[in-house]
Amino acid sequence: MSKAIHPTDVRFIKLGRRGTWEQSSIEHDQVIRLGYTSPLHDESLAGNWKAVTKHWLAKRKGNKSTTTSDVRQIRDFYEEPETTLWFTFYARQLWWCFAKKQVRLLDDGSRVRAVKGQWQSTDIAGGALNIETLDDRLAKVGMYRGTICAVQPQVAEYLVRRINCEQSPDVQKAVDTMAQLRDAVEVLIRGMHWKDFELLTDLMFSRAGFQRLDVLGKTTKAIDLDLVAPVTRRRAFVQVKSNGTVASLTKSIEQFNDMPQYDDFFFICHTGKDVAHYKAEEDNIHVLAGPQLAELVIRAGLVEWLISKRS
Known part of the structure; x- marks a missing residue:
């Protein structure tokens, strides 16, 4: 049995449009990967979110709501600490990991953070995290149309308990x-x-x-x-x-x-x-x-x- 995890936060990440990067990120590269191609990698690293916001506001033709969502997701990718738990869905299983802080720019304009260790699709006792065995509130997060999102506190708590093989008092x-x-x-x-x-x-x-x-x-x-x-x-x-x-x-x-x-x-x-x-x-x-x-x-x-x- 592996050690229990104690994340400071939880984020869902979609690995590419329609899961384009799921297999490569999880099975081969061991990374979390972000699209949102722009020439502002250095500004994002420096935390110059005003410049990033200005760029995406122009790209979204002045749509402030969409721009706010875009910048929030990009900022999460760059700023979430190594103690944040990242998860996604692939091949009808939930996969989770912790990612290193460094953000690296790829030739295609996407950005990656290396996974600490490797992606996991099991709880700490080795039990498979199949979608059909998960609380539906968690499984539905996979339907999120964006790239990165936080989850409701009770859902995040459930996910951590599920990975740690801990039962809620009601379930116990x-x-x-x-x-x-x-x-x-x-x-x-x-x-x-x-x-x-x-x-x-x-x-x-x-x-x-x-x-x-x-x-x-x-x-x-x-x-x-x-x-x-x-x-x-x-x-x-x-x-x-x-x-x-x-x-x-x-x-x-x-x-x-x-x-x-x-x-x-x-x-x-x-x-x-x-x-x-x-x-x-x-x-x-x-x-x-x-x-x-x-x-x-x-x-x-x-x-x-x-x-x-x-x-």
């Missing part, structure tokens, strides 16, 4: 509540009658999109389900055990390996600590017990059904 409370629910669901599952447990398993797979082809066998301790995933057409053999042991699991895996018509094997049990910690080497063998099983029951929306059965 929800996470803790979900953990308590999972523990409670696990206890309810362990106390189920074998017949109800078989039905729960059937409902869980049904809500996950599986279609049942047949019930192969039924006793007081086990039921074997023949299922198919409609989209992939992968066929699954499911064995349900009220009380599972590593010995019974091993035997079931041997039976599965003798049936080439099946692509996946699921071993479901509500009691058996050793089974809950079993790790299969094969990707198509799935052991669901304990917390993992409780999690799936919650995801399938079967908590109320479970409570009703145990009431």
